[in-house]
Structure formats: C-alpha cells, structure tokens
Amino acid sequence: MSDDRPEARPECCCGAGASGAPAAGAEAAALALIDCVLADPRERAALVPLLVETHPVYRGRSAGFVAGMRGWILETFARVGLPDDALPFVLEELETGVEAYLVAAAARALRAAPEPRAAFVRYLRLAAGNIVARDDALSFERYGARSAAAPGEGTSAMQEIATTFGWLGAHAREEVPELRALCGQVGRAAAEEFARSIARIEASAAAQSADEATRTRAKEERSDALPACCCSAPAAAKTSVAATTSATDREQAIACGSSGGAGTAAAAADPAPLLDLVLEDQDGERVLFGDFFRGRVTLVTFFYTRCDNPLKCPATMAGLASFQQMLEGDEDLRGRVRTAAITYDPGFDLPRELKGYGRAYNVRMGGDHRLLRTTEGFERLQAHFDLGVGYAGSVVNRHRVEAFILDERACIARAVARVRWDEHALLDLVRPLVARPPGEALRGRRELPAQRRGSGSGATD
C-alpha cells in the first residue's frame, strides 16, 4: 500500500499533528492535518494518534469538543479509507458509544475498511441497540456542524448503521430478522435504508450460496476467523477482532520490568515508581500502592462515579461484581486474587462516593477488594498504566474502557483496553498467573527490592 511510503508526507503535515501545542493551537494543527490527509489519503495513518484521549488537542476541552473532533476524524477516515490502527477506535465507538454523532461517524468509517468482516456484525448490532432511542439528525458536511441544518435534512445514526449493515452483505444475513424489526423503530429515511440494506444482504447471501461450497468455505477461512453465528459469543468475537487490530490497543501482554526491552510499554510495566503512591479506599483507609498490589494477582479497573455513559463505568462496575462472584465460586482462585477499581476522578470521588457507587453495583468491598482514589499524584498512576483518559479541568472529558491484570509483583501482566472486557475472558487471563504455588508469589514479593537495586532504578526509593 501507499501507506508505506515515508517520503510521501507533505511538509504541511509534518508539524500539523505535533503534540504539546496549547489547546487552541492544537485544534488548528489537528484540522490542518486532517486537510492534509483529505488532500493525500496516503497519510491517513497520521490521524490515528488524534483519537487517543490524552492527545493535547483535547486537553481542557469540553466533552462536546472532544466528540466533534473525534467525529470529524472518523468522518475523514470514511472519506479516505480506514487504516488498521484506527479500527479499535471505530469498534469501541460502535460498542460503547452513546452519542449519535460519534456512532454514526464510526458506522461511516467502518464502511471504509478494506473489506467487510463477519466480526464487525456484533459491533454494529450493539450500536443499533444502543442508539435507536438516542438517534439524532446529523450532518457530516463540515467540521463543527454536526447537527442537520433543519428538520428533514442530513442523515441519522440509524441511517448510517443501516447502510453499514448493507455493506456487510452476506456476513449480516443472520441479522435480517432483527433489521426488519428495527424498521419499525426508525424514521422513514432510515427505514428505507434498512429495506435497501436487507435486500443487499439477501442478494449477497444468495450469491454466496450459489458458489461452490468448498470455494466459499476457503474464502471464509481466509477473510474471517469467525462464522456469522459467532456474533453471540462475545469473547470469541473479541478475540477475533483483536487479531485484526493493533497490538497496542486491544489486549496487551506487557513484559514486567525492563527485561522486555526498551520502550514505554516495558518501562511502564515496572511498578517501582508507584510503590510509595498513597491510595485511599472506600472506607477512608489509606494504603500504599506497593503494599496493596504486591503479593497477589490483582485485577485493576478504572472508573469514575460521574460517568454518564451506562456502557462504560456502570458496565465496568457490574462486570467487576460479576468477576468477584466468579472468583468466589472458583476453588482454585478463591482468596488468591485481589480486585481494585480506581477512580479517574479522585478530587470528586471521595470515600463516600466510592462506597455508594460500589454498593449500587454490588461490588464486594473489603480487605482484598477495594475501590480506591489517589490522594495526590494521579498523574503518576496515569503515566504508569498509560490510561486512556482526558480532562477538562477537574472533569473527565473522555475515557476508554480498560482493565489490567497485575502479577504478584504488581507488574502489569495483561491489559485489556478500549473494547469492553468480558469477565470470563479475564478469569482465563488470571488463572495461569495464580497457577504457581502461593509461596512463589511471596518470594517474588521479597525479591522485588533487590531487583530494583540491581537494575539501578532507585529514583523513587
């Protein structure tokens, strides 16, 4: 592909996406970069970093600004083609997005992927369910004008979802009854679009059926890891999608300490800089990061109580409660795994908020299971976990869904980010880490200070 041509980038693009600029300048730079990409689609991968929540363009800006910019970037992908590294962001929006503009933009961008895949069906189905009662009249004509100019004009999220179902063709054949049902819940324009898409899916499916059976099977094996029926198996579907997406943004296996080689991921996995970080739990009890997180395998999730997306923090907490129940019911894991949910919003989420939120979702709270806030130094935590969260002053303006599994040395062993995690899958990730006898874990804990001295990384001691 032409993306491989490093010299093709025009001069104006080189500085346009630079990070570190003040917010207003960063916005202008981002828009300039988008213009460059529209002029030269081979540069489209340069836009992917702009989708990361911590990008300077979003610093201090409202959630509305964030949505406007992200939507316009996705729309740009819809026009110039979707690079592989942007796919997790698109799927994230379809799975957990509740803003019609962003979901519509994601549905449009998905159609710019190199080819339709069966694994996309699940995400599109979730998007339809999430957005049908949140639909909006939208425009994608220009940046900053996301609402349709007048009633009856523009498009809508359900219309875009309908079109994308049609683009999936035969992959979506199992969805046809559901799509027919959706026709009754959307407006005329979207219903007509659903009807066209259903016809397209059925035509595509019929054509596929007519092909030679062996040839069809071989083609499916090449293009899709999953048959269409796998859409109801979330963990499997996610695994399939993970295989098609960036290694940095779906599920990561990160080497502990510096032995994994140079680079931010390996450095971030070393817990040494965090060991003296003070955390406060839902009862107001203070504990050092190193004291709580070392000694046992721990599932760490992030949330904030003021999150207004029911598919993110509330779902995370419900999933955490479910994970805790599964731990209790598992003879091999019971009492050997800790859980922690840490707030993105430590200034507001004081112990009473943490406790109330935990109770609301039946989260187990006690010695080994805590809801935590930093009393200071949240930025250290953010840097260590490379958290996908942005702020406007004291308020979160956007965050991703993310969970981490720490080994008994508090090193990040696994990370699941951006697309919602499944507690069964997490349990499978935890199990091998606790398979070793408890004594080994304790030895690992005792060895840590010596390792740190030996590595010469004693800056935080």
Add this chain to the structure above:
Amino acid sequence: MKAQSRFASTAVTAALAMAVVLAPGCGGEPRDGRKGGERAMSETAMSDPAMSEAEVLVRTLGDASLPSEERTAALVDLLGIQFSDPTLGGQRAQYVAALRSASTSGDLDLRLRALQDLCAAKKDRDSQQRLLDGLDDPSKELVPPHEALRLLHYDIHAAVFPIARRYAEAPPTDRAQHAALRILQQDPGSVDVLAKVLEDPAADQEARFLAGSGLRYLAPERFIAAAKRVMTTSEDDVEVRESVLERLVDMQTSAEDWGLRVAAEMVVRDATANDAMRRAAKRLIERTPGPDGAQPPGDGTPR
C-alpha cells in the same frame, strides 16, 4: 383516530400531566398545550393522512411558521409520548432536529421548554455550546444567564466550570450567582471560589449557604477552616454563622482539632451569638475535649 387512541391511555395522560408540571420556566401558569397540539396535528394530518401522530407533532414543533402556542402544545404532547416510547415511533432524530429549531424560537417559553429537553435528557452538545456562547457574549444570549446556567448544570461534561466561576465571582444577578454556585458544588477545582464566597460577609446570604454546602462536600477540611473564621466573626450574618456551626456538628470533625474547640468556646462566650449557635458550639466542644479533658464553659444557656 390513531393519535387519539394513544392519547387516551391513562399512562400517557399521566405522563403528559407530569411533563406539563415539569416543564421549566413557564413563568407561572402552564399553557393549554393539548388543544393547540390537537389542532395543529389535525390540520397537518389532513394534508398527509399517512403520517403517524408523532411525525405530525414533530413537524408541527419544527415548523417555525406556526404560532409558538401550537409548537409548544406539540412539544408537550411529544414529551408525554416519550415516556412510553423513547424512539417516538421512529421520529427520534427528527424530534431532536425540531427541538433545536424550537430552541431558537422568538418565544422564550418555547425556547426554554425545548432547551430543557435538549439539555436535561439529550445532553445536546450544540445546545450546550450555544448556551455557553450566550453566557460569554450577551449578544448571543438565548435565555437569561440563570436559566442558561441551570440548563448547563445537567451535564458536568459541558466544560461549564470556568464560566460558572466567573458568574459566581462577578454575578449580574443573585439568581445567576446561585445557579453558578450550584454548578461549582460539583467542581473540586472551585474550592477557592466557594471558600471566598462563604467567607465574604458582603456576599448574598443564599450564595454563602450554597458555597458552604459545596465546600463541605468537596473539601471538608477547607470548610472547617472557613467555618471557624465565619462562626467567630461577631459582625457577620448570624444566620450564616449558625448554618456553618450546624454543619460542623453534622460533620465528623477531629477530636483533636483544638482550633475548632477554641472557636466553639469563643462562640459560647460571644454576646452576639444566639441560643442555637451556643448549643451547636457546646456539642462541638463535647466532641473535642482538649488535652486535659476540659468541659465546655458553663454560661447558663440551655444545652
């Protein structure tokens, strides 16, 4: 008629009544929305009988050429329908577009009703931005500042805190300041502003109550520090002093906060303090016995 059968249901009628009661900024009496809505709907429906009732109402709401009373009536009906059908029979997207159109109507009541649904239920980003623009530049004002702030209060993610701080510190009206302070009660980054208002004897009394509530919630230690100064300032508003004292009693203050004990003892001896203040002060002293276990000074006031 299909529309009438739906409106005839008890649930929708009840929801409709609730929507009328909940409608904001009506300036007193709610309008007779039902009659206008039915009239507008029947006229439009006659021109296209294939339209659903929701579609007719949405078109009525979005039609800027119609009298605002008819558009308001259509909005009231649509609010009622939403209770039982959030998709509005597939008209959800067009409904939001019609709401945006109504939010720029020349009729303040209709504007407020439309903005209420856009901001409270839809968290509509464009409406939030227009309200922020109006607060920033009065020439772009859609609704009075206190209403704009109230509407923005529904979504902390609207980046309203900076402008709310401005309105809290330099308010055009008391109502605007109150609305701004209600917003800042949710912002840990605004504790300095809240403390300043609470400790300002010249500030509006209600504003000081609101600032105190926010400060106590967001930064209990800052509240205790500010409350000590307020409760021991004899010249200050007695009701504000009493309020901070009572809030201190409700809080879990440290048994070793000798400064709080000293402040409470000053209140007990203060001739300007009322009986309620002295009672509250004595309860604080009881909770803070001091290094020698000293008891509160007796002055004959009831305990």
